[in-house]
Every structure is written in structure tokens, then in C-alpha cells.
Amino acid sequence: EAEVAQSPRYKITEKSQAVAFWCDPISGHATLYWYRQILGQGPELLVQFQDESVVDDSQLPKDRFSAERLKGVDSTLKIQPAELGDSAMYLCASSKRTGIPNTEAFFGQGTRLTVV
């Protein structure tokens, strides 16, 4: 069964350091999402890609966060510099394409980030 792959699973970093997360969506999925989930809350969208283009990054803190999907396949999310408040689970998800009804997203296992 096809899965969304994320790495690393866990990351501990010091405040002010740079950190990067990687995601490989299900093959053939044009839409890729990065969500952040703070403990005890629902996932919140950070950025949405359709192929290599950003569809929505309105909630991405652009002063420190960046995301890219250069070839429209895998994606990297970067934080520089990391702050204590960035500690959370970072989830990657993919779906077949935006604009199709009833199209669910498939989620990876996530990267648990702890900033110390």
C-alpha cells in the first residue's frame, strides 16, 4: 500500500538552529500539504502545493519558515532559526489533486520536533 514518507521521525534541535523536514508523497499525487499539530490540538495548514506551485501559504511564518517542491514530487520544509514555540508535530499529506470533490488526503507519520 502506497504511503506518504516523512523523515526524520523525531528531531531535537537547539533554539536558533536550522532544521529541515522531508516528505515524499504518494506517487501521482499532485497536491501536497504541510500541517503543524501542537499537542492536544488539530492540525493547522502551513502550506499547500499543487505540483510545484504554492496554492496557499497564508499561515506560513515566512520570516523563519520556507517550503519548496521544486520538481513537483518531494518537498522540504525548513525552519531557520528555530524557536521554542516551534515544538510540534509536522505532518505531510498528499492527495490526487485540488478541486476534486470528496478527495481525501493521506498523511505521513509526521516529524516530532522538539526545540530546546
Next chain:
Amino acid sequence: AQSVTQLDSHVSVSEGTPVLLRCNYSSSYSPSLFWYVQHPNKGLQLLLKYTSAATLVKGINGFEAEFKKSETSFHLTKPSAHMSDAAEYFCVVSEWQAGTALIFGKGTTLSVSS
């Protein structure tokens, strides 16, 4: 803009009793609606989705959800809870017509006691 409200942050039931997790949504369109489940230290898994084919949707593990357009609700139910149902449940809405992403509710923690 779309939004979703899960009316209970925590629901506790006994094993074998019915489960009801409540969800209301707001949307400018006829959105897509989903329920996802997240077990401890596990990824998010799709439980069921509303496809407009029927107002009562069946999902995995005996869960169902009823879509009520007049009440803008999409409540999740199960006739008989099992210990393994203990998890976090998320109601999710998507305005696919606008190409927007899935928007999650804050979640409901389901506890099941023996």
C-alpha cells in the same frame, strides 16, 4: 470561509455503549466532509467521508456519520464502543470548489472504560 466546530473536547463512554461525537461546519459551498482518527503515536487515518450519495455514511470499524445540511452537522456515531476505539477524532471540511486545503476541527478525545 470554511470552519468546523467539534462540540465536545472529551467524550467518555463505557465499553459496549453508544458513541456520539458532534461536529458542526460552516461553508460558503457544499463542502467535502471527513472524519479522521488518530491513535496515540500513530498517523492520521481516514475513518469515513461524505460523498453526497447518501446522508448516512458508513466508515471503518463500525463507525457511521449522518450529514444534515439543514443543521450543517456531520455527527459521528458507533452503536457499541470498543476499548480499541480510544483515540483522537477530527472532523474535517474542505471547500474543494475553491481548491482549499482540508481544515481540521480541534478534535475530540474519546475515552473508553471497561
